[in-house]
Amino acid sequence: MEQVHATTVDVDGDGVMLMGPSASGKSDLGLRLIDSGARLVADDRTDLSLSNGLVRASAPTEIAGRMEVRGIGIVTVPVMSDSPVALVVELVTPGAVERLPEPQTMEVLGVELPLVRLAPFEASAPAKVRAALKNRNPL
Incomplete structure (x- = not known):
């Protein structure tokens, strides 16, 4: 087992791991995904x-x-006990988001997972996470 600094939510059976430094927007984006039907797996760790x-x-x-x-x-939210991670989202500043990025992956416990970089505070960030899940390329 490994512990990472990430907030993870379950979106329709797919785990989305939101990664970034402290105060980067992990919990904020996670809350907005939960508000639109996702369930919390873990916040911050x-x-x-x-x-x-x-x-x-x-x-x-x-x-x-x-x-x-x-x-x-601290609030209580709808929760899943665990979820298979299907997407890693690295939270970055708006200027660091590539307009048309090449597909990227991140190795987690020896498994290559799809990786996208998004600005978490954009109004469209939750929709972009859902779009990335729907359009991820099979690895």
Whole structure:
């Protein structure tokens, strides 16, 4: 098992791991995805394990089902106990987002996962995550 600094949500059975430094927008984008039907797997820290060739994400026990919402505090949100990671989203500044990027991957526990770089505070960021899931290339 490995623990990473990431917020992970489940979007229709697909785990989306949101990665970036502190205050980069992981919880904010995760909350907006949850508001549109996703379920929280883990906020800020995600435990990763390998099962039958799939990278599975889950929450450390002490934070399961809880999410930090800046300006509100710790809240309880709809939760999944674990989810197979299907997409990694690296949170970057708007200027670092490529207009037409080549497909990229990130190796996680020896598995190549699709990777996209998005600006988390753009209004369209949740829709872009869903579009990336629907249009990801099989690896």
